[in-house]
Amino acid sequence: MVEGILVEGLIYSILALGVFVSFRVLDFxxxxxxxxFPAGAAAGAVVAQAASLSPNAFVKAxxxxxxxxxxxxxxxxxxxxxxxxxxxxxxxxLLAGIVTMTGFYSINLRILGGKPNLxxxxxxxxxxxxxxxxxxxxxxxxxxxxxxxxxxxxLFGLLDLFFHTEIGIAMGALGDNENxxxxxxxxxxxxxxxxxxxxxxxxxxxxxxAAAYQGFADxxxxxxxxxxxxxxxxxxxxxxxxxxxxxxLARVFLGSIIFRxxxxxARSWGYxxxxxPNDLRLLTALLIxxxxxxxxxxxxxx
Amino acid sequence: MIRVHDIVVSFNLGVGQEHTVLENLSLEVExxxxxxxxxxxxxGKSTLxxxxxxxxxxxxxxxxxxxxxxxxxxxxxxxxxxxxxRQDPMAGTAGDMTVLDNLALASRxxxxxxxIATPPKFAREMADRVAELGMGxxxxxxxxxxxxxxxxxxxxxxxxxVLSRPSVLLLDEHTAALDPANAEIVGELTRRFIAExxxxxxxxxxxxxxxxxxxxxxxxxxxxxxxxxxxxxxxEKMDVAGLVRLFKKARGSEYAEDRDLLx
Numbered sequence: 158m159v160e161g162i163l164v165e166g167l168i169y170s171i172l173a174l175g176v177f178v179s180f181r182v183l184d185f186x187x188x189x190x191x192x193x194f195p196a197g198a199a200a201g202a203v204v205a206q207a208a209s210l211s212p213n214a215f216v217k218a219x220x221x222x223x224x225x226x227x228x229x230x231x232x233x234x235x236x237x238x239x240x241x242x243x244x245x246x247x248x249x250x251l252l253a254g255i256v257t258m259t260g261f262y263s264i265n266l267r268i269l270g271g272k273p274n275l276x277x278x279x280x281x282x283x284x285x286x287x288x289x290x291x292x293x294x295x296x297x298x299x300x301x302x303x304x305x306x307x308x309x310x311x312l313f314g315l316l317d318l319f320f321h322t323e324i325g326i327a328m329g330a331l332g333d334n335e336n337x338x339x340x341x342x343x344x345x346x347x348x349x350x351x352x353x354x355x356x357x358x359x360x361x362x363x364x365x366x367a368a369a370y371q372g373f374a375d376x377x378x379x380x381x382x383x384x385x386x387x388x389x390x391x392x393x394x395x396x397x398x399x400x401x402x403x404x405x406l407a408r409v410f411l412g413s414i415i416f417r418x419x420x421x422x423a424r425s426w427g428y429x430x431x432x433x434p435n436d437l438r439l440l441t442a443l444l445i446x447x448x449x450x451x452x453x454x455x456x457x458x459x
Numbered sequence: 460m461i462r463v464h465d466i467v468v469s470f471n472l473g474v475g476q477e478h479t480v481l482e483n484l485s486l487e488v489e490x491x492x493x494x495x496x497x498x499x500x501x502x503g504k505s506t507l508x509x510x511x512x513x514x515x516x517x518x519x520x521x522x523x524x525x526x527x528x529x530x531x532x533x534x535x536x537x538x539x540x541x542x543x544x545r546q547d548p549m550a551g552t553a554g555d556m557t558v559l560d561n562l563a564l565a566s567r568x569x570x571x572x573x574x575i576a577t578p579p580k581f582a583r584e585m586a587d588r589v590a591e592l593g594m595g596x597x598x599x600x601x602x603x604x605x606x607x608x609x610x611x612x613x614x615x616x617x618x619x620x621v622l623s624r625p626s627v628l629l630l631d632e633h634t635a636a637l638d639p640a641n642a643e644i645v646g647e648l649t650r651r652f653i654a655e656x657x658x659x660x661x662x663x664x665x666x667x668x669x670x671x672x673x674x675x676x677x678x679x680x681x682x683x684x685x686x687x688x689x690x691x692x693x694x695e696k697m698d699v700a701g702l703v704r705l706f707k708k709a710r711g712s713e714y715a716e717d718r719d720l721l722x
Contacts, residue, residue: 344570
């Protein structure tokens with residue numbers, strides 16, 4: 158149970174990192190995630206599937222990482238579409254995201270070969286990889302968790318480093334005061350395009366990992382992920398207050414695990430209060446409202 | 460060097476309606492010269508600065524900075540030549556980022572690299588630079604800019620505007636939102652930076668006295684036109700009362716009040 162929550166929490170925390178980059182760093186309310194997450198799942202599943210069927214043992218072994226890379230790229234491509242529509246046609250962020258997300262539903266179906274879902278032949282390729290990776294030192298579920306921690310730690314380190322580079326600083330400033338970025342002689346739209354691509358590549362990666370973890374990719378996997386990602390980011394902000402980018406990134410992981418734990422609790426023991434799995438979306442919405450209310454109230458107190 | 464040649468700037472007021480703010484305006488400023496721009500509200504002072512910086516498009520005419528024709532360039536490309544400070548202390552800085560990060564952003568013009576933005580050496584250099592502002596910011600490099608006072612923030616914005624050594628400095632009433640003491644400090648810093656970096660500066664102000672003190676040349680605008688351009692001995696002899704007289708005369712109307720010029 159605990160390891161399940163943690164694994165899920167970590168996989169979806171990568172999605173939430175993308176939401177953090179768009180909503181918080183870039184100040185760009187991006188709904189593309191509802192398309193880029195399943196795009197990552199679809200591309201990841203297709204690539205992992207193809208690779209795991211390869212006669213070449215080396216290719217076979219790299220099935221899941223290759224799928225993750227494919228998911229990352231597919232998500233980034235969705236982000237590129239949104240950014241281009243926004244910049245070239247001056248379409249507001251929300252509408253640009255909706256357009257991309259709507260279009261990607263069909264694209265994702267095509268990636269999946271015209272079917273709404275694609276089961277992966279090896280029941281849980283990620284688990285298999287993780288098990289072989291940890292060499293049987295830990296029980297399989299826990300070794301899966303260990304690999305997820307490793308991946309997230311790596312991502313955290315890379316993102317933290319990135320936001321300390323000149324490009325990362327400029328991206329942060331862009332969401333804060335575009336004028337300051339223009340005064341620095343930086344083309345703001347190009348910079349924002351890279352940011353939105355990153356903000357969707359991360360959910361794409363998350364989607365590929367989710368597909369590998371669940372053992373299937375589904376075209377409807379994206380429903381409600383923006384809200385889930387936002388709830389995650391806000392929960393993290395409630396728990397840890399910081400102006401430092403490192404802690405701001407770290408609290409996304411924390412928020413994700415708390416969010417998954419709450420959802421798990423609602424699924425498992427919610428029946429006591431008459432809560433069914435149908436109510437989880439309502440719970441997510443209430444969680445967002447509560448987070449906003451608490452942070453508003455808290456700010457007034459200070 | 461700034462050369463503005465016959466520029467036309469107009470805004471759409473709606474369908475078919477147009478309001479021309481600047482009509483065939485020309486202005487030449489030599490390298491290293493400081494020019495104060497004064498005039499009543501709506502005279503087109505800010506619009507002139509915006510046109511030079513590329514914030515508003517021109518419908519006609521040409522703008523040269525350092526002998527290059529920048530007329531077709533967007534604002535971010537013209538920023539290579541231009542440092543700017545506006546009236547609003549919030550306008551030039553990213554409030555949710557640290558003082559040091561803001562300085563890193565402003566320390567160089569042009570595309571960014573995958574390189575750590577604030578290495579220790581840079582932080583030490585900036586601590587020295589910021590100490591020169593005399594605002595006590597050297598100990599607050601890692602604090603967010605939103606925590607600074609208006610005066611501190613505007614002094615920082617001024618430093619950011621000159622840090623990358625642009626050739627042109629555009630200041631749009633940059634001390635108007637500050638209390639007198641801070642306005643004095645920022646005004647003095649302005650003078651120091653212009654001399655140190657050998658900048659060509661245009662300073663829009665409503666403060667007649669400062670306009671005369673800070674610059675070797677004073678340009679007076681009214682309704683989109685330059686109605687007086689004083690430099691050399693002519694400017695040295697001028698005082699605030701003289702400027703007001705000049706304004707009334709140029710405007711050619713009885714009801715022109717001091718208030719029009721001074722506010």
